[in-house]
Amino acid sequence: MQGENMKYQNLTVVILAVLISMSCGISGKVSLDPESRKFYETARLIMIKEEKDIFNHLPDRESRQEFIRDFWAKRDPDSETEENEFKEEFFGRIEYANRYFREGIPGWKTDRGRVFIYLGPPDKIDQRPYINDPSVKGLVWWGYYRYRIGIEFIDTRGDGSYVINKHMGSIGNLLWAIEKAKFGQTFISYGSKYLDFDIRFDRERKEIEISIPVSSLSFRAEDGLLKADFEFKFFINEKGGLKRDEFTRLRSFAKPEDDVLQLEEIIFNFPYDLKPGKYYFDVLLIGKDGIGKARKIFTIKL
Structure with a gap:
């Protein structure tokens, strides 16, 4: 107690x-x-x-x-x-x-x-x-x-x-x-879903890696596959505050239902080169077809 x-x-x-x-x-x-x-x-x-x-x-x-x-x-x-x-x-x-x-x-x-x-x-x-x-x-x-x-x-x-x-x-x-x-997520409608995701930077591969738990997603069934489409918006700032970069990437996921049931997370990789330093990664994830929306800011030091 x-x-x-x-x-x-x-x-x-x-x-x-x-x-x-x-x-x-x-x-x-x-x-x-x-x-x-x-x-x-x-x-x-x-x-x-x-x-x-x-x-x-x-x-x-x-x-x-x-x-x-x-x-x-x-x-x-x-x-x-x-x-x-x-x-x-x-x-x-x-x-x-x-x-x-x-x-x-x-x-x-x-x-x-x-x-x-x-x-x-x-x-x-x-x-x-x-x-x-x-x-x-x-x-x-x-x-x-x-x-x-x-x-x-x-x-x-x-x-x-x-x-x-x-x-x-x-x-x-x-x-x-x-x-x-x-992040604006209490201003949206009651029916909206909260997504979760995590981010890391792979120094050796020079890639941004984003992982999304399967449990937070909903899929559409099409042609014998479970599918989902995503839009990723990246805003990258240097330690001093200045914006270093901004870009948008689209990604799609499609796998048989049996394969999806074996997954704990979906991973997407985005090639990106960074010099040593401290950066703020501000990432907006938008799931299409009502999947939901999420935003997080991560600090990455190289």
Whole structure:
């Protein structure tokens, strides 16, 4: 029991650190122009640490503008439409948070506002103005059935300011959902699937190797084979932040069902030459025919 409590305490520290960090100022290495600063002010909510490191080391306005274009494009759930549904939803949630969760500071900077921006409107809300705890003046509970999360916000001062209850359970699920949100995967429809994959760089063969667990895939049956088609988008940045390369590759998979049943993963190789150094590999995997979509960033040192 003590070990279990320690696990939840550690997770609580992590999730609170994630939320608190959103209110911290820019820690960039270079001075930002007004447009870049305005972008970073809110976009850092959904930036992962590698993206922050890249952005804060970009040397000029032009490279930052390129980063901003890529940042939204990578999160666009449907590149075939003119609108970027993710971007519109993101700013719509910020506007909603500012309207309904203001607590002496802009609503998007409050705990409720941040959770709303990450996860959207809850499926159920319970409000309890009076509970059997003299240190708590009010409690609001948000339930997200999709993520199996129940989040408690408590008012300890009686002034309508609510913070996440650090003693609640389901912290692990909340942390997982927030990480998905940063890649845009909590903004997509309920029917969408999450894909998983891993990446490594083979120095001897000079190849990028991507492996996809078979258990996370669905196939179409055609001509006695199980088939699947994939699109891979690669964005490669050097340690200093500058983009080194960007390219797209299409790959198809087709094997008899008996062979697929023997597989644990599907492996794709992409020839690519790298000089010694540190690189960020930002990979977007799109499975065709409703297979799903996934994105990950990996650090590779040579």
